[in-house]
Amino acid sequence: MEKSKPDLELGSPGESSLGLLPTEPPARPAWSSKAQYILAQVGFSVGLGNVWRFPYLCHQNGGGAFLLLYLLLLFVIGIPLFFLELAAGQSIRQGSIGVWKHISPRLAGIGFASCVVCSFVALYYNVIIAWSLFYLGHSFQYPLPWESCPDAPNSTQMEPECARSSPTTYFWYREALDVSDSISEAGGLDLTLTSCLLGAWSLVCMAMIRGIKSSGKVLYFSSLFPYVVLLCFLIRGLLLDGAADGIRVMFTPKLSIWGDVQVWRQAATQVFFALGLGFGSIIAYSSYNPRGNNCHCDALLVAAINFLTSVLATLVVFAVLGFRANILTQACVGRNTKQLSWLLGNKSIPGLELPVGNLSEFSPSMYSAWYQGVPAGLGMKLKDMSYFLQGVEGTGLAFIAFTETMTLFPASPFWSVLFFFMLLNLGLSTMLGNMQGILTPLMDNFAPLRRRRTLFTVLSCTLGFLLGLVFMQRSGSYFVAMFDDYSATLPLVAVVACEAVAVAWVYGAERFLSDIEDMLGWRPWKLYSYMWRYGSVLAMLCLLLASLINLCLGHPTYQAWDQAKAAKTKLPYPPWAMAILVSLIVVAVLPIPALYLCQLLREWLAWRGGCPSLEGTLPVAEEEEEESPADPEHSANGYLPVQTDDPPEGGEEARATLLGGSN
Numbered sequence: 001m002e003k004s005k006p007d008l009e010l011g012s013p014g015e016s017s018l019g020l021l022p023t024e025p026p027a028r029p030a031w032s033s034k035a036q037y038i039l040a041q042v043g044f045s046v047g048l049g050n051v052w053r054f055p056y057l058c059h060q061n062g063g064g065a066f067l068l069l070y071l072l073l074l075f076v077i078g079i080p081l082f083f084l085e086l087a088a089g090q091s092i093r094q095g096s097i098g099v100w101k102h103i104s105p106r107l108a109g110i111g112f113a114s115c116v117v118c119s120f121v122a123l124y125y126n127v128i129i130a131w132s133l134f135y136l137g138h139s140f141q142y143p144l145p146w147e148s149c150p151d152a153p154n155s156t157q158m159e160p161e162c163a164r165s166s167p168t169t170y171f172w173y174r175e176a177l178d179v180s181d182s183i184s185e186a187g188g189l190d191l192t193l194t195s196c197l198l199g200a201w202s203l204v205c206m207a208m209i210r211g212i213k214s215s216g217k218v219l220y221f222s223s224l225f226p227y228v229v230l231l232c233f234l235i236r237g238l239l240l241d242g243a244a245d246g247i248r249v250m251f252t253p254k255l256s257i258w259g260d261v262q263v264w265r266q267a268a269t270q271v272f273f274a275l276g277l278g279f280g281s282i283i284a285y286s287s288y289n290p291r292g293n294n295c296h297c298d299a300l301l302v303a304a305i306n307f308l309t310s311v312l313a314t315l316v317v318f319a320v321l322g323f324r325a326n327i328l329t330q331a332c333v334g335r336n337t338k339q340l341s342w343l344l345g346n347k348s349i350p351g352l353e354l355p356v357g358n359l360s361e362f363s364p365s366m367y368s369a370w371y372q373g374v375p376a377g378l379g380m381k382l383k384d385m386s387y388f389l390q391g392v393e394g395t396g397l398a399f400i401a402f403t404e405t406m407t408l409f410p411a412s413p414f415w416s417v418l419f420f421f422m423l424l425n426l427g428l429s430t431m432l433g434n435m436q437g438i439l440t441p442l443m444d445n446f447a448p449l450r451r452r453r454t455l456f457t458v459l460s461c462t463l464g465f466l467l468g469l470v471f472m473q474r475s476g477s478y479f480v481a482m483f484d485d486y487s488a489t490l491p492l493v494a495v496v497a498c499e500a501v502a503v504a505w506v507y508g509a510e511r512f513l514s515d516i517e518d519m520l521g522w523r524p525w526k527l528y529s530y531m532w533r534y535g536s537v538l539a540m541l542c543l544l545l546a547s548l549i550n551l552c553l554g555h556p557t558y559q560a561w562d563q564a565k566a567a568k569t570k571l572p573y574p575p576w577a578m579a580i581l582v583s584l585i586v587v588a589v590l591p592i593p594a595l596y597l598c599q600l601l602r603e604w605l606a607w608r609g610g611c612p613s614l615e616g617t618l619p620v621a622e623e624e625e626e627e628s629p630a631d632p633e634h635s636a637n638g639y640l641p642v643q644t645d646d647p648p649e650g651g652e653e654a655r656a657t658l659l660g661g662s663n
């Protein structure tokens, strides 16, 4: 076997040995400052989910009451598990695969499952970045291309699909995606979008090329810029008519949701998704820390920043949507009064009189007041505000509702550029975390990859781009929705549940606390031990059950765009798509039981190892692919010949304590 060289190209020895124990090899790269590290964690965890999922979940599920529920779950499962991941990465100094393998070789599958989940998310996340690039590229013009409907070909009439929906809706579905009518119609690749995807992966690749040394620098900008934009939008939004109403409607608490299991499930899943628990990225990032770093403080800080960002984004989104609702209501009043004048001009309706005053200046509240005295059955009652605020999330929020509202701002291209540049940065910083969550564990575990870091990074990005082509078909956005709905929900819960059980019960919560005490010099609150052992584990199991039930009971559907009707329709997934959907979940979760059984088999064989007649007939070929040739567990089990020329990068001390009782 080739002797491995230390990775000198990453981090000078002086830097990486900063704060480390002298026994540790000086090879592992390190953050150049604490600020960089915190920005990386914040950049990863704060993402599109904070902007387009959290506000929606809040509004759909009881406003202020959901906020409280989310906070509760953040304290019960979010922070303890976040702290757990941070501490594990920092003390073991390995990516997710290495960490769980250290806790127990039987649990290596948790790390692989993390990598798979992370890859799925990375794949579709970069597609969203590509869409943002596309919109950013189209924002530098006045008027914006989604401000009005184009003419139909060979006619002076408006394009009918656009006339029936709206200019922004049309631009999204037809000009940007050129979406097909269902997931079954692939429709070929879209070249413009594909070049945007290529651009997105090139950005990621360039930022990742030198590992955390280069991505750390990008993150200074990428993690902070979204806050500048969110604040600009907040100020702009609060000055708009209707903003206050939007925010009031949003935060009005409906306490009844506390009784709904599905709301709890959604809140908890959002806690995981927002913090990035179970992705392996938190572990990867913290594995580049000096051992003495106060990771408890970090956990509280990053969780708090993440939560406050979600609240900030909610304020922005609902201020802007409130303004939009106001405009839509006003338009409704205009239409209704026009129709009323026409009605009364043709025949008189007993009991109905036109309101007094200038009809064109009628405000929604004046209209509603007048409507109280109108005989029933006219069907012209105004919808209240929450009707117009409903159901806007995900791409529908960013690329349709928000985009539409920005065209009404003075200097609309400026706001448009700001907004899509923010989306780009939000996504990019999260993507970098995702990539680190995939590359770090693989490189830590497989020595050959570690030796060709740069090549491996470039190849991974290329592979990511090639797989991403699936999303660049005309049916691609349906696949994005599928990945978003299924790949990072149930598997994530399963992974995190296993993590909690692994540390609390397999390794031992008290023992883990003692390791942290060794590391930090003080013992974290005993509360964490209870949380890990009972609170979080119990919550996780309930959650897992709720998610499973939800998955089995519901008939999975997706929102398709019907070109002829120019409207969204709900379609069931065809059987082959169901197969993909199920395999997304299975592939992500499978490594956990598979590698568990593998290791059991291996241990059993090692136990039988005294019997030489079995040698040579053992079915080990299949497993070898998963294990590094220099894997310490092999030698510990007396399995493969001991290879000491390539020490894994973990601290020997951590290895000694963490491996202790696992075999």
Ligand SMILES: O=C(O)[C@@H]1CCCCN1
Pocket: 044, 045, 046, 047, 048, 049, 050, 121, 273, 274, 275, 276, 277, 279, 430
């Ligand atoms: O909320 C988000 O958008 C991200 C997704 C990836 C993990 C961290 N949070």
Ligand code: NA
Pocket: 042, 043, 044, 045, 046, 047, 048, 425, 426, 427, 428, 429, 430, 431
């Ligand atoms: Na981000």
